[in-house]
Amino acid sequence: MNESITPEPRGDDDVKVNYSLPSGFIEFTPAERALELHCLDAIRSAAERYGFCSIETPLVERLEVLQAKGNQGDNLIYGINPIFSEGHALGRPEDDGREVRGLRFDLTVPLAAYIARHLHQITFPFARYHMDLVFRGERPKKGRYRSFKQCDFDIVGRGSLPLMYDALMPALIHEIFLALRIGEFLIRINNRKVLCGFFESVGVPSGDIRGCVKIVDNAEKAGEEKTLRSLYELGVSEEAAGQIIEFVRVKGAPRLVLSQLSRYSGRNPHFDEGLTELTDVAEGLELMGIPEQRVAFDMGIARGLGYYTGTVYETTLLGQEGLGSICSGGRYEHLVGIFARETLPGVGISIGWTRLFASLVERGILKAETFRGATTAVLFVDKNLQAEYLKLAQELRAAGISTISLFEERGLGKQFGWADKMGVRYALVIGSREFESGIVTVKDMRTGDQVAVDRKEVVQHLVHAGGELSV
Amino acid sequence: MNESITPEPRGDDDVKVNYSLPSGFIEFTPAERALELHCLDAIRSAAERYGFCSIETPLVERLEVLQAKGNQGDNLIYGINPIFSEGHALGRPEDDGREVRGLRFDLTVPLAAYIARHLHQITFPFARYHMDLVFRGERPKKGRYRSFKQCDFDIVGRGSLPLMYDALMPALIHEIFLALRIGEFLIRINNRKVLCGFFESVGVPSGDIRGCVKIVDNAEKAGEEKTLRSLYELGVSEEAAGQIIEFVRVKGAPRLVLSQLSRYSGRNPHFDEGLTELTDVAEGLELMGIPEQRVAFDMGIARGLGYYTGTVYETTLLGQEGLGSICSGGRYEHLVGIFARETLPGVGISIGWTRLFASLVERGILKAETFRGATTAVLFVDKNLQAEYLKLAQELRAAGISTISLFEERGLGKQFGWADKMGVRYALVIGSREFESGIVTVKDMRTGDQVAVDRKEVVQHLVHAGGELSV
Numbered sequence: 001m002n003e004s005i006t007p008e009p010r011g012d013d014d015v016k017v018n019y020s021l022p023s024g025f026i027e028f029t030p031a032e033r034a035l036e037l038h039c040l041d042a043i044r045s046a047a048e049r050y051g052f053c054s055i056e057t058p059l060v061e062r063l064e065v066l067q068a069k070g071n072q073g074d075n076l077i078y079g080i081n082p083i084f085s086e087g088h089a090l091g092r093p094e095d096d097g098r099e100v101r102g103l104r105f106d107l108t109v110p111l112a113a114y115i116a117r118h119l120h121q122i123t124f125p126f127a128r129y130h131m132d133l134v135f136r137g138e139r140p141k142k143g144r145y146r147s148f149k150q151c152d153f154d155i156v157g158r159g160s161l162p163l164m165y166d167a168l169m170p171a172l173i174h175e176i177f178l179a180l181r182i183g184e185f186l187i188r189i190n191n192r193k194v195l196c197g198f199f200e201s202v203g204v205p206s207g208d209i210r211g212c213v214k215i216v217d218n219a220e221k222a223g224e225e226k227t228l229r230s231l232y233e234l235g236v237s238e239e240a241a242g243q244i245i246e247f248v249r250v251k252g253a254p255r256l257v258l259s260q261l262s263r264y265s266g267r268n269p270h271f272d273e274g275l276t277e278l279t280d281v282a283e284g285l286e287l288m289g290i291p292e293q294r295v296a297f298d299m300g301i302a303r304g305l306g307y308y309t310g311t312v313y314e315t316t317l318l319g320q321e322g323l324g325s326i327c328s329g330g331r332y333e334h335l336v337g338i339f340a341r342e343t344l345p346g347v348g349i350s351i352g353w354t355r356l357f358a359s360l361v362e363r364g365i366l367k368a369e370t371f372r373g374a375t376t377a378v379l380f381v382d383k384n385l386q387a388e389y390l391k392l393a394q395e396l397r398a399a400g401i402s403t404i405s406l407f408e409e410r411g412l413g414k415q416f417g418w419a420d421k422m423g424v425r426y427a428l429v430i431g432s433r434e435f436e437s438g439i440v441t442v443k444d445m446r447t448g449d450q451v452a453v454d455r456k457e458v459v460q461h462l463v464h465a466g467g468e469l470s471v
Numbered sequence: 472m473n474e475s476i477t478p479e480p481r482g483d484d485d486v487k488v489n490y491s492l493p494s495g496f497i498e499f500t501p502a503e504r505a506l507e508l509h510c511l512d513a514i515r516s517a518a519e520r521y522g523f524c525s526i527e528t529p530l531v532e533r534l535e536v537l538q539a540k541g542n543q544g545d546n547l548i549y550g551i552n553p554i555f556s557e558g559h560a561l562g563r564p565e566d567d568g569r570e571v572r573g574l575r576f577d578l579t580v581p582l583a584a585y586i587a588r589h590l591h592q593i594t595f596p597f598a599r600y601h602m603d604l605v606f607r608g609e610r611p612k613k614g615r616y617r618s619f620k621q622c623d624f625d626i627v628g629r630g631s632l633p634l635m636y637d638a639l640m641p642a643l644i645h646e647i648f649l650a651l652r653i654g655e656f657l658i659r660i661n662n663r664k665v666l667c668g669f670f671e672s673v674g675v676p677s678g679d680i681r682g683c684v685k686i687v688d689n690a691e692k693a694g695e696e697k698t699l700r701s702l703y704e705l706g707v708s709e710e711a712a713g714q715i716i717e718f719v720r721v722k723g724a725p726r727l728v729l730s731q732l733s734r735y736s737g738r739n740p741h742f743d744e745g746l747t748e749l750t751d752v753a754e755g756l757e758l759m760g761i762p763e764q765r766v767a768f769d770m771g772i773a774r775g776l777g778y779y780t781g782t783v784y785e786t787t788l789l790g791q792e793g794l795g796s797i798c799s800g801g802r803y804e805h806l807v808g809i810f811a812r813e814t815l816p817g818v819g820i821s822i823g824w825t826r827l828f829a830s831l832v833e834r835g836i837l838k839a840e841t842f843r844g845a846t847t848a849v850l851f852v853d854k855n856l857q858a859e860y861l862k863l864a865q866e867l868r869a870a871g872i873s874t875i876s877l878f879e880e881r882g883l884g885k886q887f888g889w890a891d892k893m894g895v896r897y898a899l900v901i902g903s904r905e906f907e908s909g910i911v912t913v914k915d916m917r918t919g920d921q922v923a924v925d926r927k928e929v930v931q932h933l934v935h936a937g938g939e940l941s942v
Contacts, residue, residue, distance in 0.1 A: 017539050019588065022529065026529070027585065051845035051876075059530070060493050060618060065490050081549065099493055123893050125877075168876070374519075374522035394642070397520045
């Protein structure tokens with residue numbers, strides 16, 4: 001991995017080009033990238049089993065589109081302009097006389113624009129996944145990149161979207177993190193109506209509800225003492241603040257939490273509505289067979305973003321709580337319809353992939369030690385046998401076995417070393433002795449074992465070893 | 472498909488946001504994107520069978536990196552700058568006081584930077600594929616996008632790279648276009664040493680060789696008459712120009728062309744060296760089993776870019792010659808080492824994917840008519856049976872069958888219509904009658920056939936139908 005937090009100037013004499021990563025960007029080694037691809041394939045496969053389809057949108061949108069929802073702060077957007085002469089940017093945003101453009105900072109605004117652009121080509125409910133880069137013009141720091149990959153999964157309805165989709169999203173989260181095999185995790189669920197209804201019921205004025213949500217969202221990090229102080233500062237009474245602290249402590253198995261919450265019901269219509277929703281979601285989770293130990297209802301989950309209106313999710317990797325939520329989201333009623341000017345309620349989740357992946361690699365939870373450039377290498381022992389090597393490699397590829405060939409004469413020891421570094425499982429040797437006897441020496445690079453295999457059977461031999469190859 | 476060549480202003484009254492694509496960008500419908508993913512998977516799989524590994528580099532590089540090789544013209548680079556206040560770009564390229572950044576315009580300069588940044592983590596020869604976006608600040612026109620996906624495949628050696636890799640690249644091209652199933656194609660190969668050696672042998676001065684290459688590169692489009700005129704304008708004598716025209720007509724099966732070329736040998740050392748290389752490449756192509764009808768040696772192939780030094784490739788889709796070359800590349804000695812300041816010769820090919828894919832869809836060569844959102848849909852017939860629907864969908868997903876559920880009561884006809892639009896193959900119905908009898912009605916949406924399947928056997932039933940599902 002190669003992260004550039006602050007640029008390191010290089011002191012070259014003849015070539016003066018600083019080819020290091022631009023500051024705030026990240027780049028993976030081939031081994032890390034192979035691991036990343038493996039993970040992204042697993043995520044994609046989970047999403048496709050749930051009937052999500054892939055979309056891609058341009059990295060660039062009109063600035064007015066990016067700023068239509070001000071929620072990310074417009075100082076985070078990168079504008080783009082052609083550079084016309086060496087080292088000198090033109091600087092006028094309307095460089096081509098027509099439009100101001102910027103790089104997207106999330107995948108939600110592009111989803112809204114995509115739906116508006118393709119409204120009549122889309123069948124609703126529209127379930128899409130989008131795994132791609134976003135850009136944020138921030139000061140870079142550890143774990144914060146100016147460009148990173150997000151994996152977003154949303155289901156959007158036209159006019160309405162049944163609540164059962166709110167139970168489907170945790171099922172997808174469950175499927176994804178099971179597939180990634182990064183350890184035990186807990187999907188934590190709350191409902192904004194429950195939370196805000198509770199705030200109302202203890203007397204928080206409507207103008208301060210949003211502030212309360214933000215304070216609760218930060219409570220886990222801040223601790224109870226600081227949270228209390230923040231609530232006082234907002235103007236919440238001592239009594240109400242105490243009740244809020246007590247309320248956000250409520251967490252645990254869904255049915256248990258629902259029974260604890262029942263004592264608050266009947267006081268506030270929003271709360272009651274939210275409680276009904278949570279009850280339905282609990283039922284859906286059970287029916288979909290999500291193991292109980294991986295789901296909790298947690299009144300301390302709020303999500304900071306303004307657009308959530310109902311169910312909200314966070315996901316904690318157990319033992320790695322420092323990572324924060326590794327997958328978050330929720331239900332929104334008014335977000336995706338902003339451009340299409342229709343009611344398009346949705347529910348979605350998002351994984352900040354680059355940060356998560358880099359952290360998991362750094363912590364050794366995902367291991368990229370062995371790079372698998374290919375399954376099999378055909379070594380180059382004798383220049384006169386080049387025709388044999390070429391033919392054998394092609395036969396292996398035709399059988400679906402990933403194969404690399406070396407076309408340079410080097411010592412056999414050096415070639416085995418190369419095969420080892422390339423991470424291949426089998427190195428195939430045909431020297432003049434093997435050629436004359438019609439055999440191939442197959443060296444298992446993991447065990448060091450060498451076997452002589454009939455030339456005519458070597459492809460089948462490796463196809464049968466296939467079960468082990470994929471590990 | 473949604474292409475924006477010129478922006479269309481929208482005349483909305485209350486919401487004034489123009490959410491159309493920024494001009495020069497392209498976006499696909501879900502059905503087109505599914506088809507694109509299918510194609511990209513096929514390309515990736517071919518590259519991996521040949522032992523190419525995936526890399527990704529940041530979209531953003533330092534401007535000095537992007538401009539280190541001036542070959543693309545620096546007016547094509549998009550610079551990026553944070554936009555700090557609404558609608559107003561800061562305009563100073565050094566906005567954070569340190570570095571000027573731009574969006575990459577190809578994947579070759581980033582390869583050179585990547586190798587320099589990871590020199591000690593890479594095992595050579597380094598075979599990588601990179602399928603990702605590049606940006607060019609051009610005036611948009613039909614088939615020219617400001618952002619498009621390229622698929623690049625290069626093998627880079629440290630110090631040297633055996634010529635046999637020049638024969639491996641056409642094998643990969645062959646594998647890719649066979650997998651894409653877009654029709655018959657012809658891989659056309661030449662060698663810059665042969666071409667430039669010939670120019671020298673007929674008396675073109677060294678200062679005009681580059682100009683001759685460009686004229687020949689354009690000859691197919693320009694026609695012989697215009698090509699002759701361009702050669703005269705360059706100062707090539709009438710006799711030499713005639714010889715050049717005759718020479719670039721030489722094309723056909725590799726062995727045939729080699730025999731025709733033999734009569735020019737012995738006159739120029741570069742030519743002779745190139746002829747030896749072509750002869751070796753011809754042998755490699757035969758040994759790797761590339762069908763003869765898909766490969767030609769063609770003295771009219773030159774490639775415009777300055778950095779090619781030996782073998783060059785173009786690929787023509789037969790019957791679609793108007794598309795131009797659909798996959799091009801060549802051998803370069805001095806391109807990739809510019810940052811690492813080492814000799815890192817390479818050979819590579821590139822597909823201008825977005826333009827090719829959009830053209831193939833437009834011409835009906837690739838068909839995206841039927842969108843497959845999922846294989847199977849579980850319909851929502853009776854609210855009281857929701858638990859059944861959820862369980863069945865989860866069982867199907869666990870068996871690897873892509874499944875969508877509807878959670879809204881609609882008429883059965885409407886639900887079948889929805890399943891049809893979603894492109895599912897099977898729609899599953901459990902009404903109260905089915906539920907009581909312990910069966911599921913499975914409707915094949917393609918044939919219209921309905922069968923009653925035992926509830927306990929329905930997952931297996933669909934798994935067995937799997938062979939047909941994937942089409």
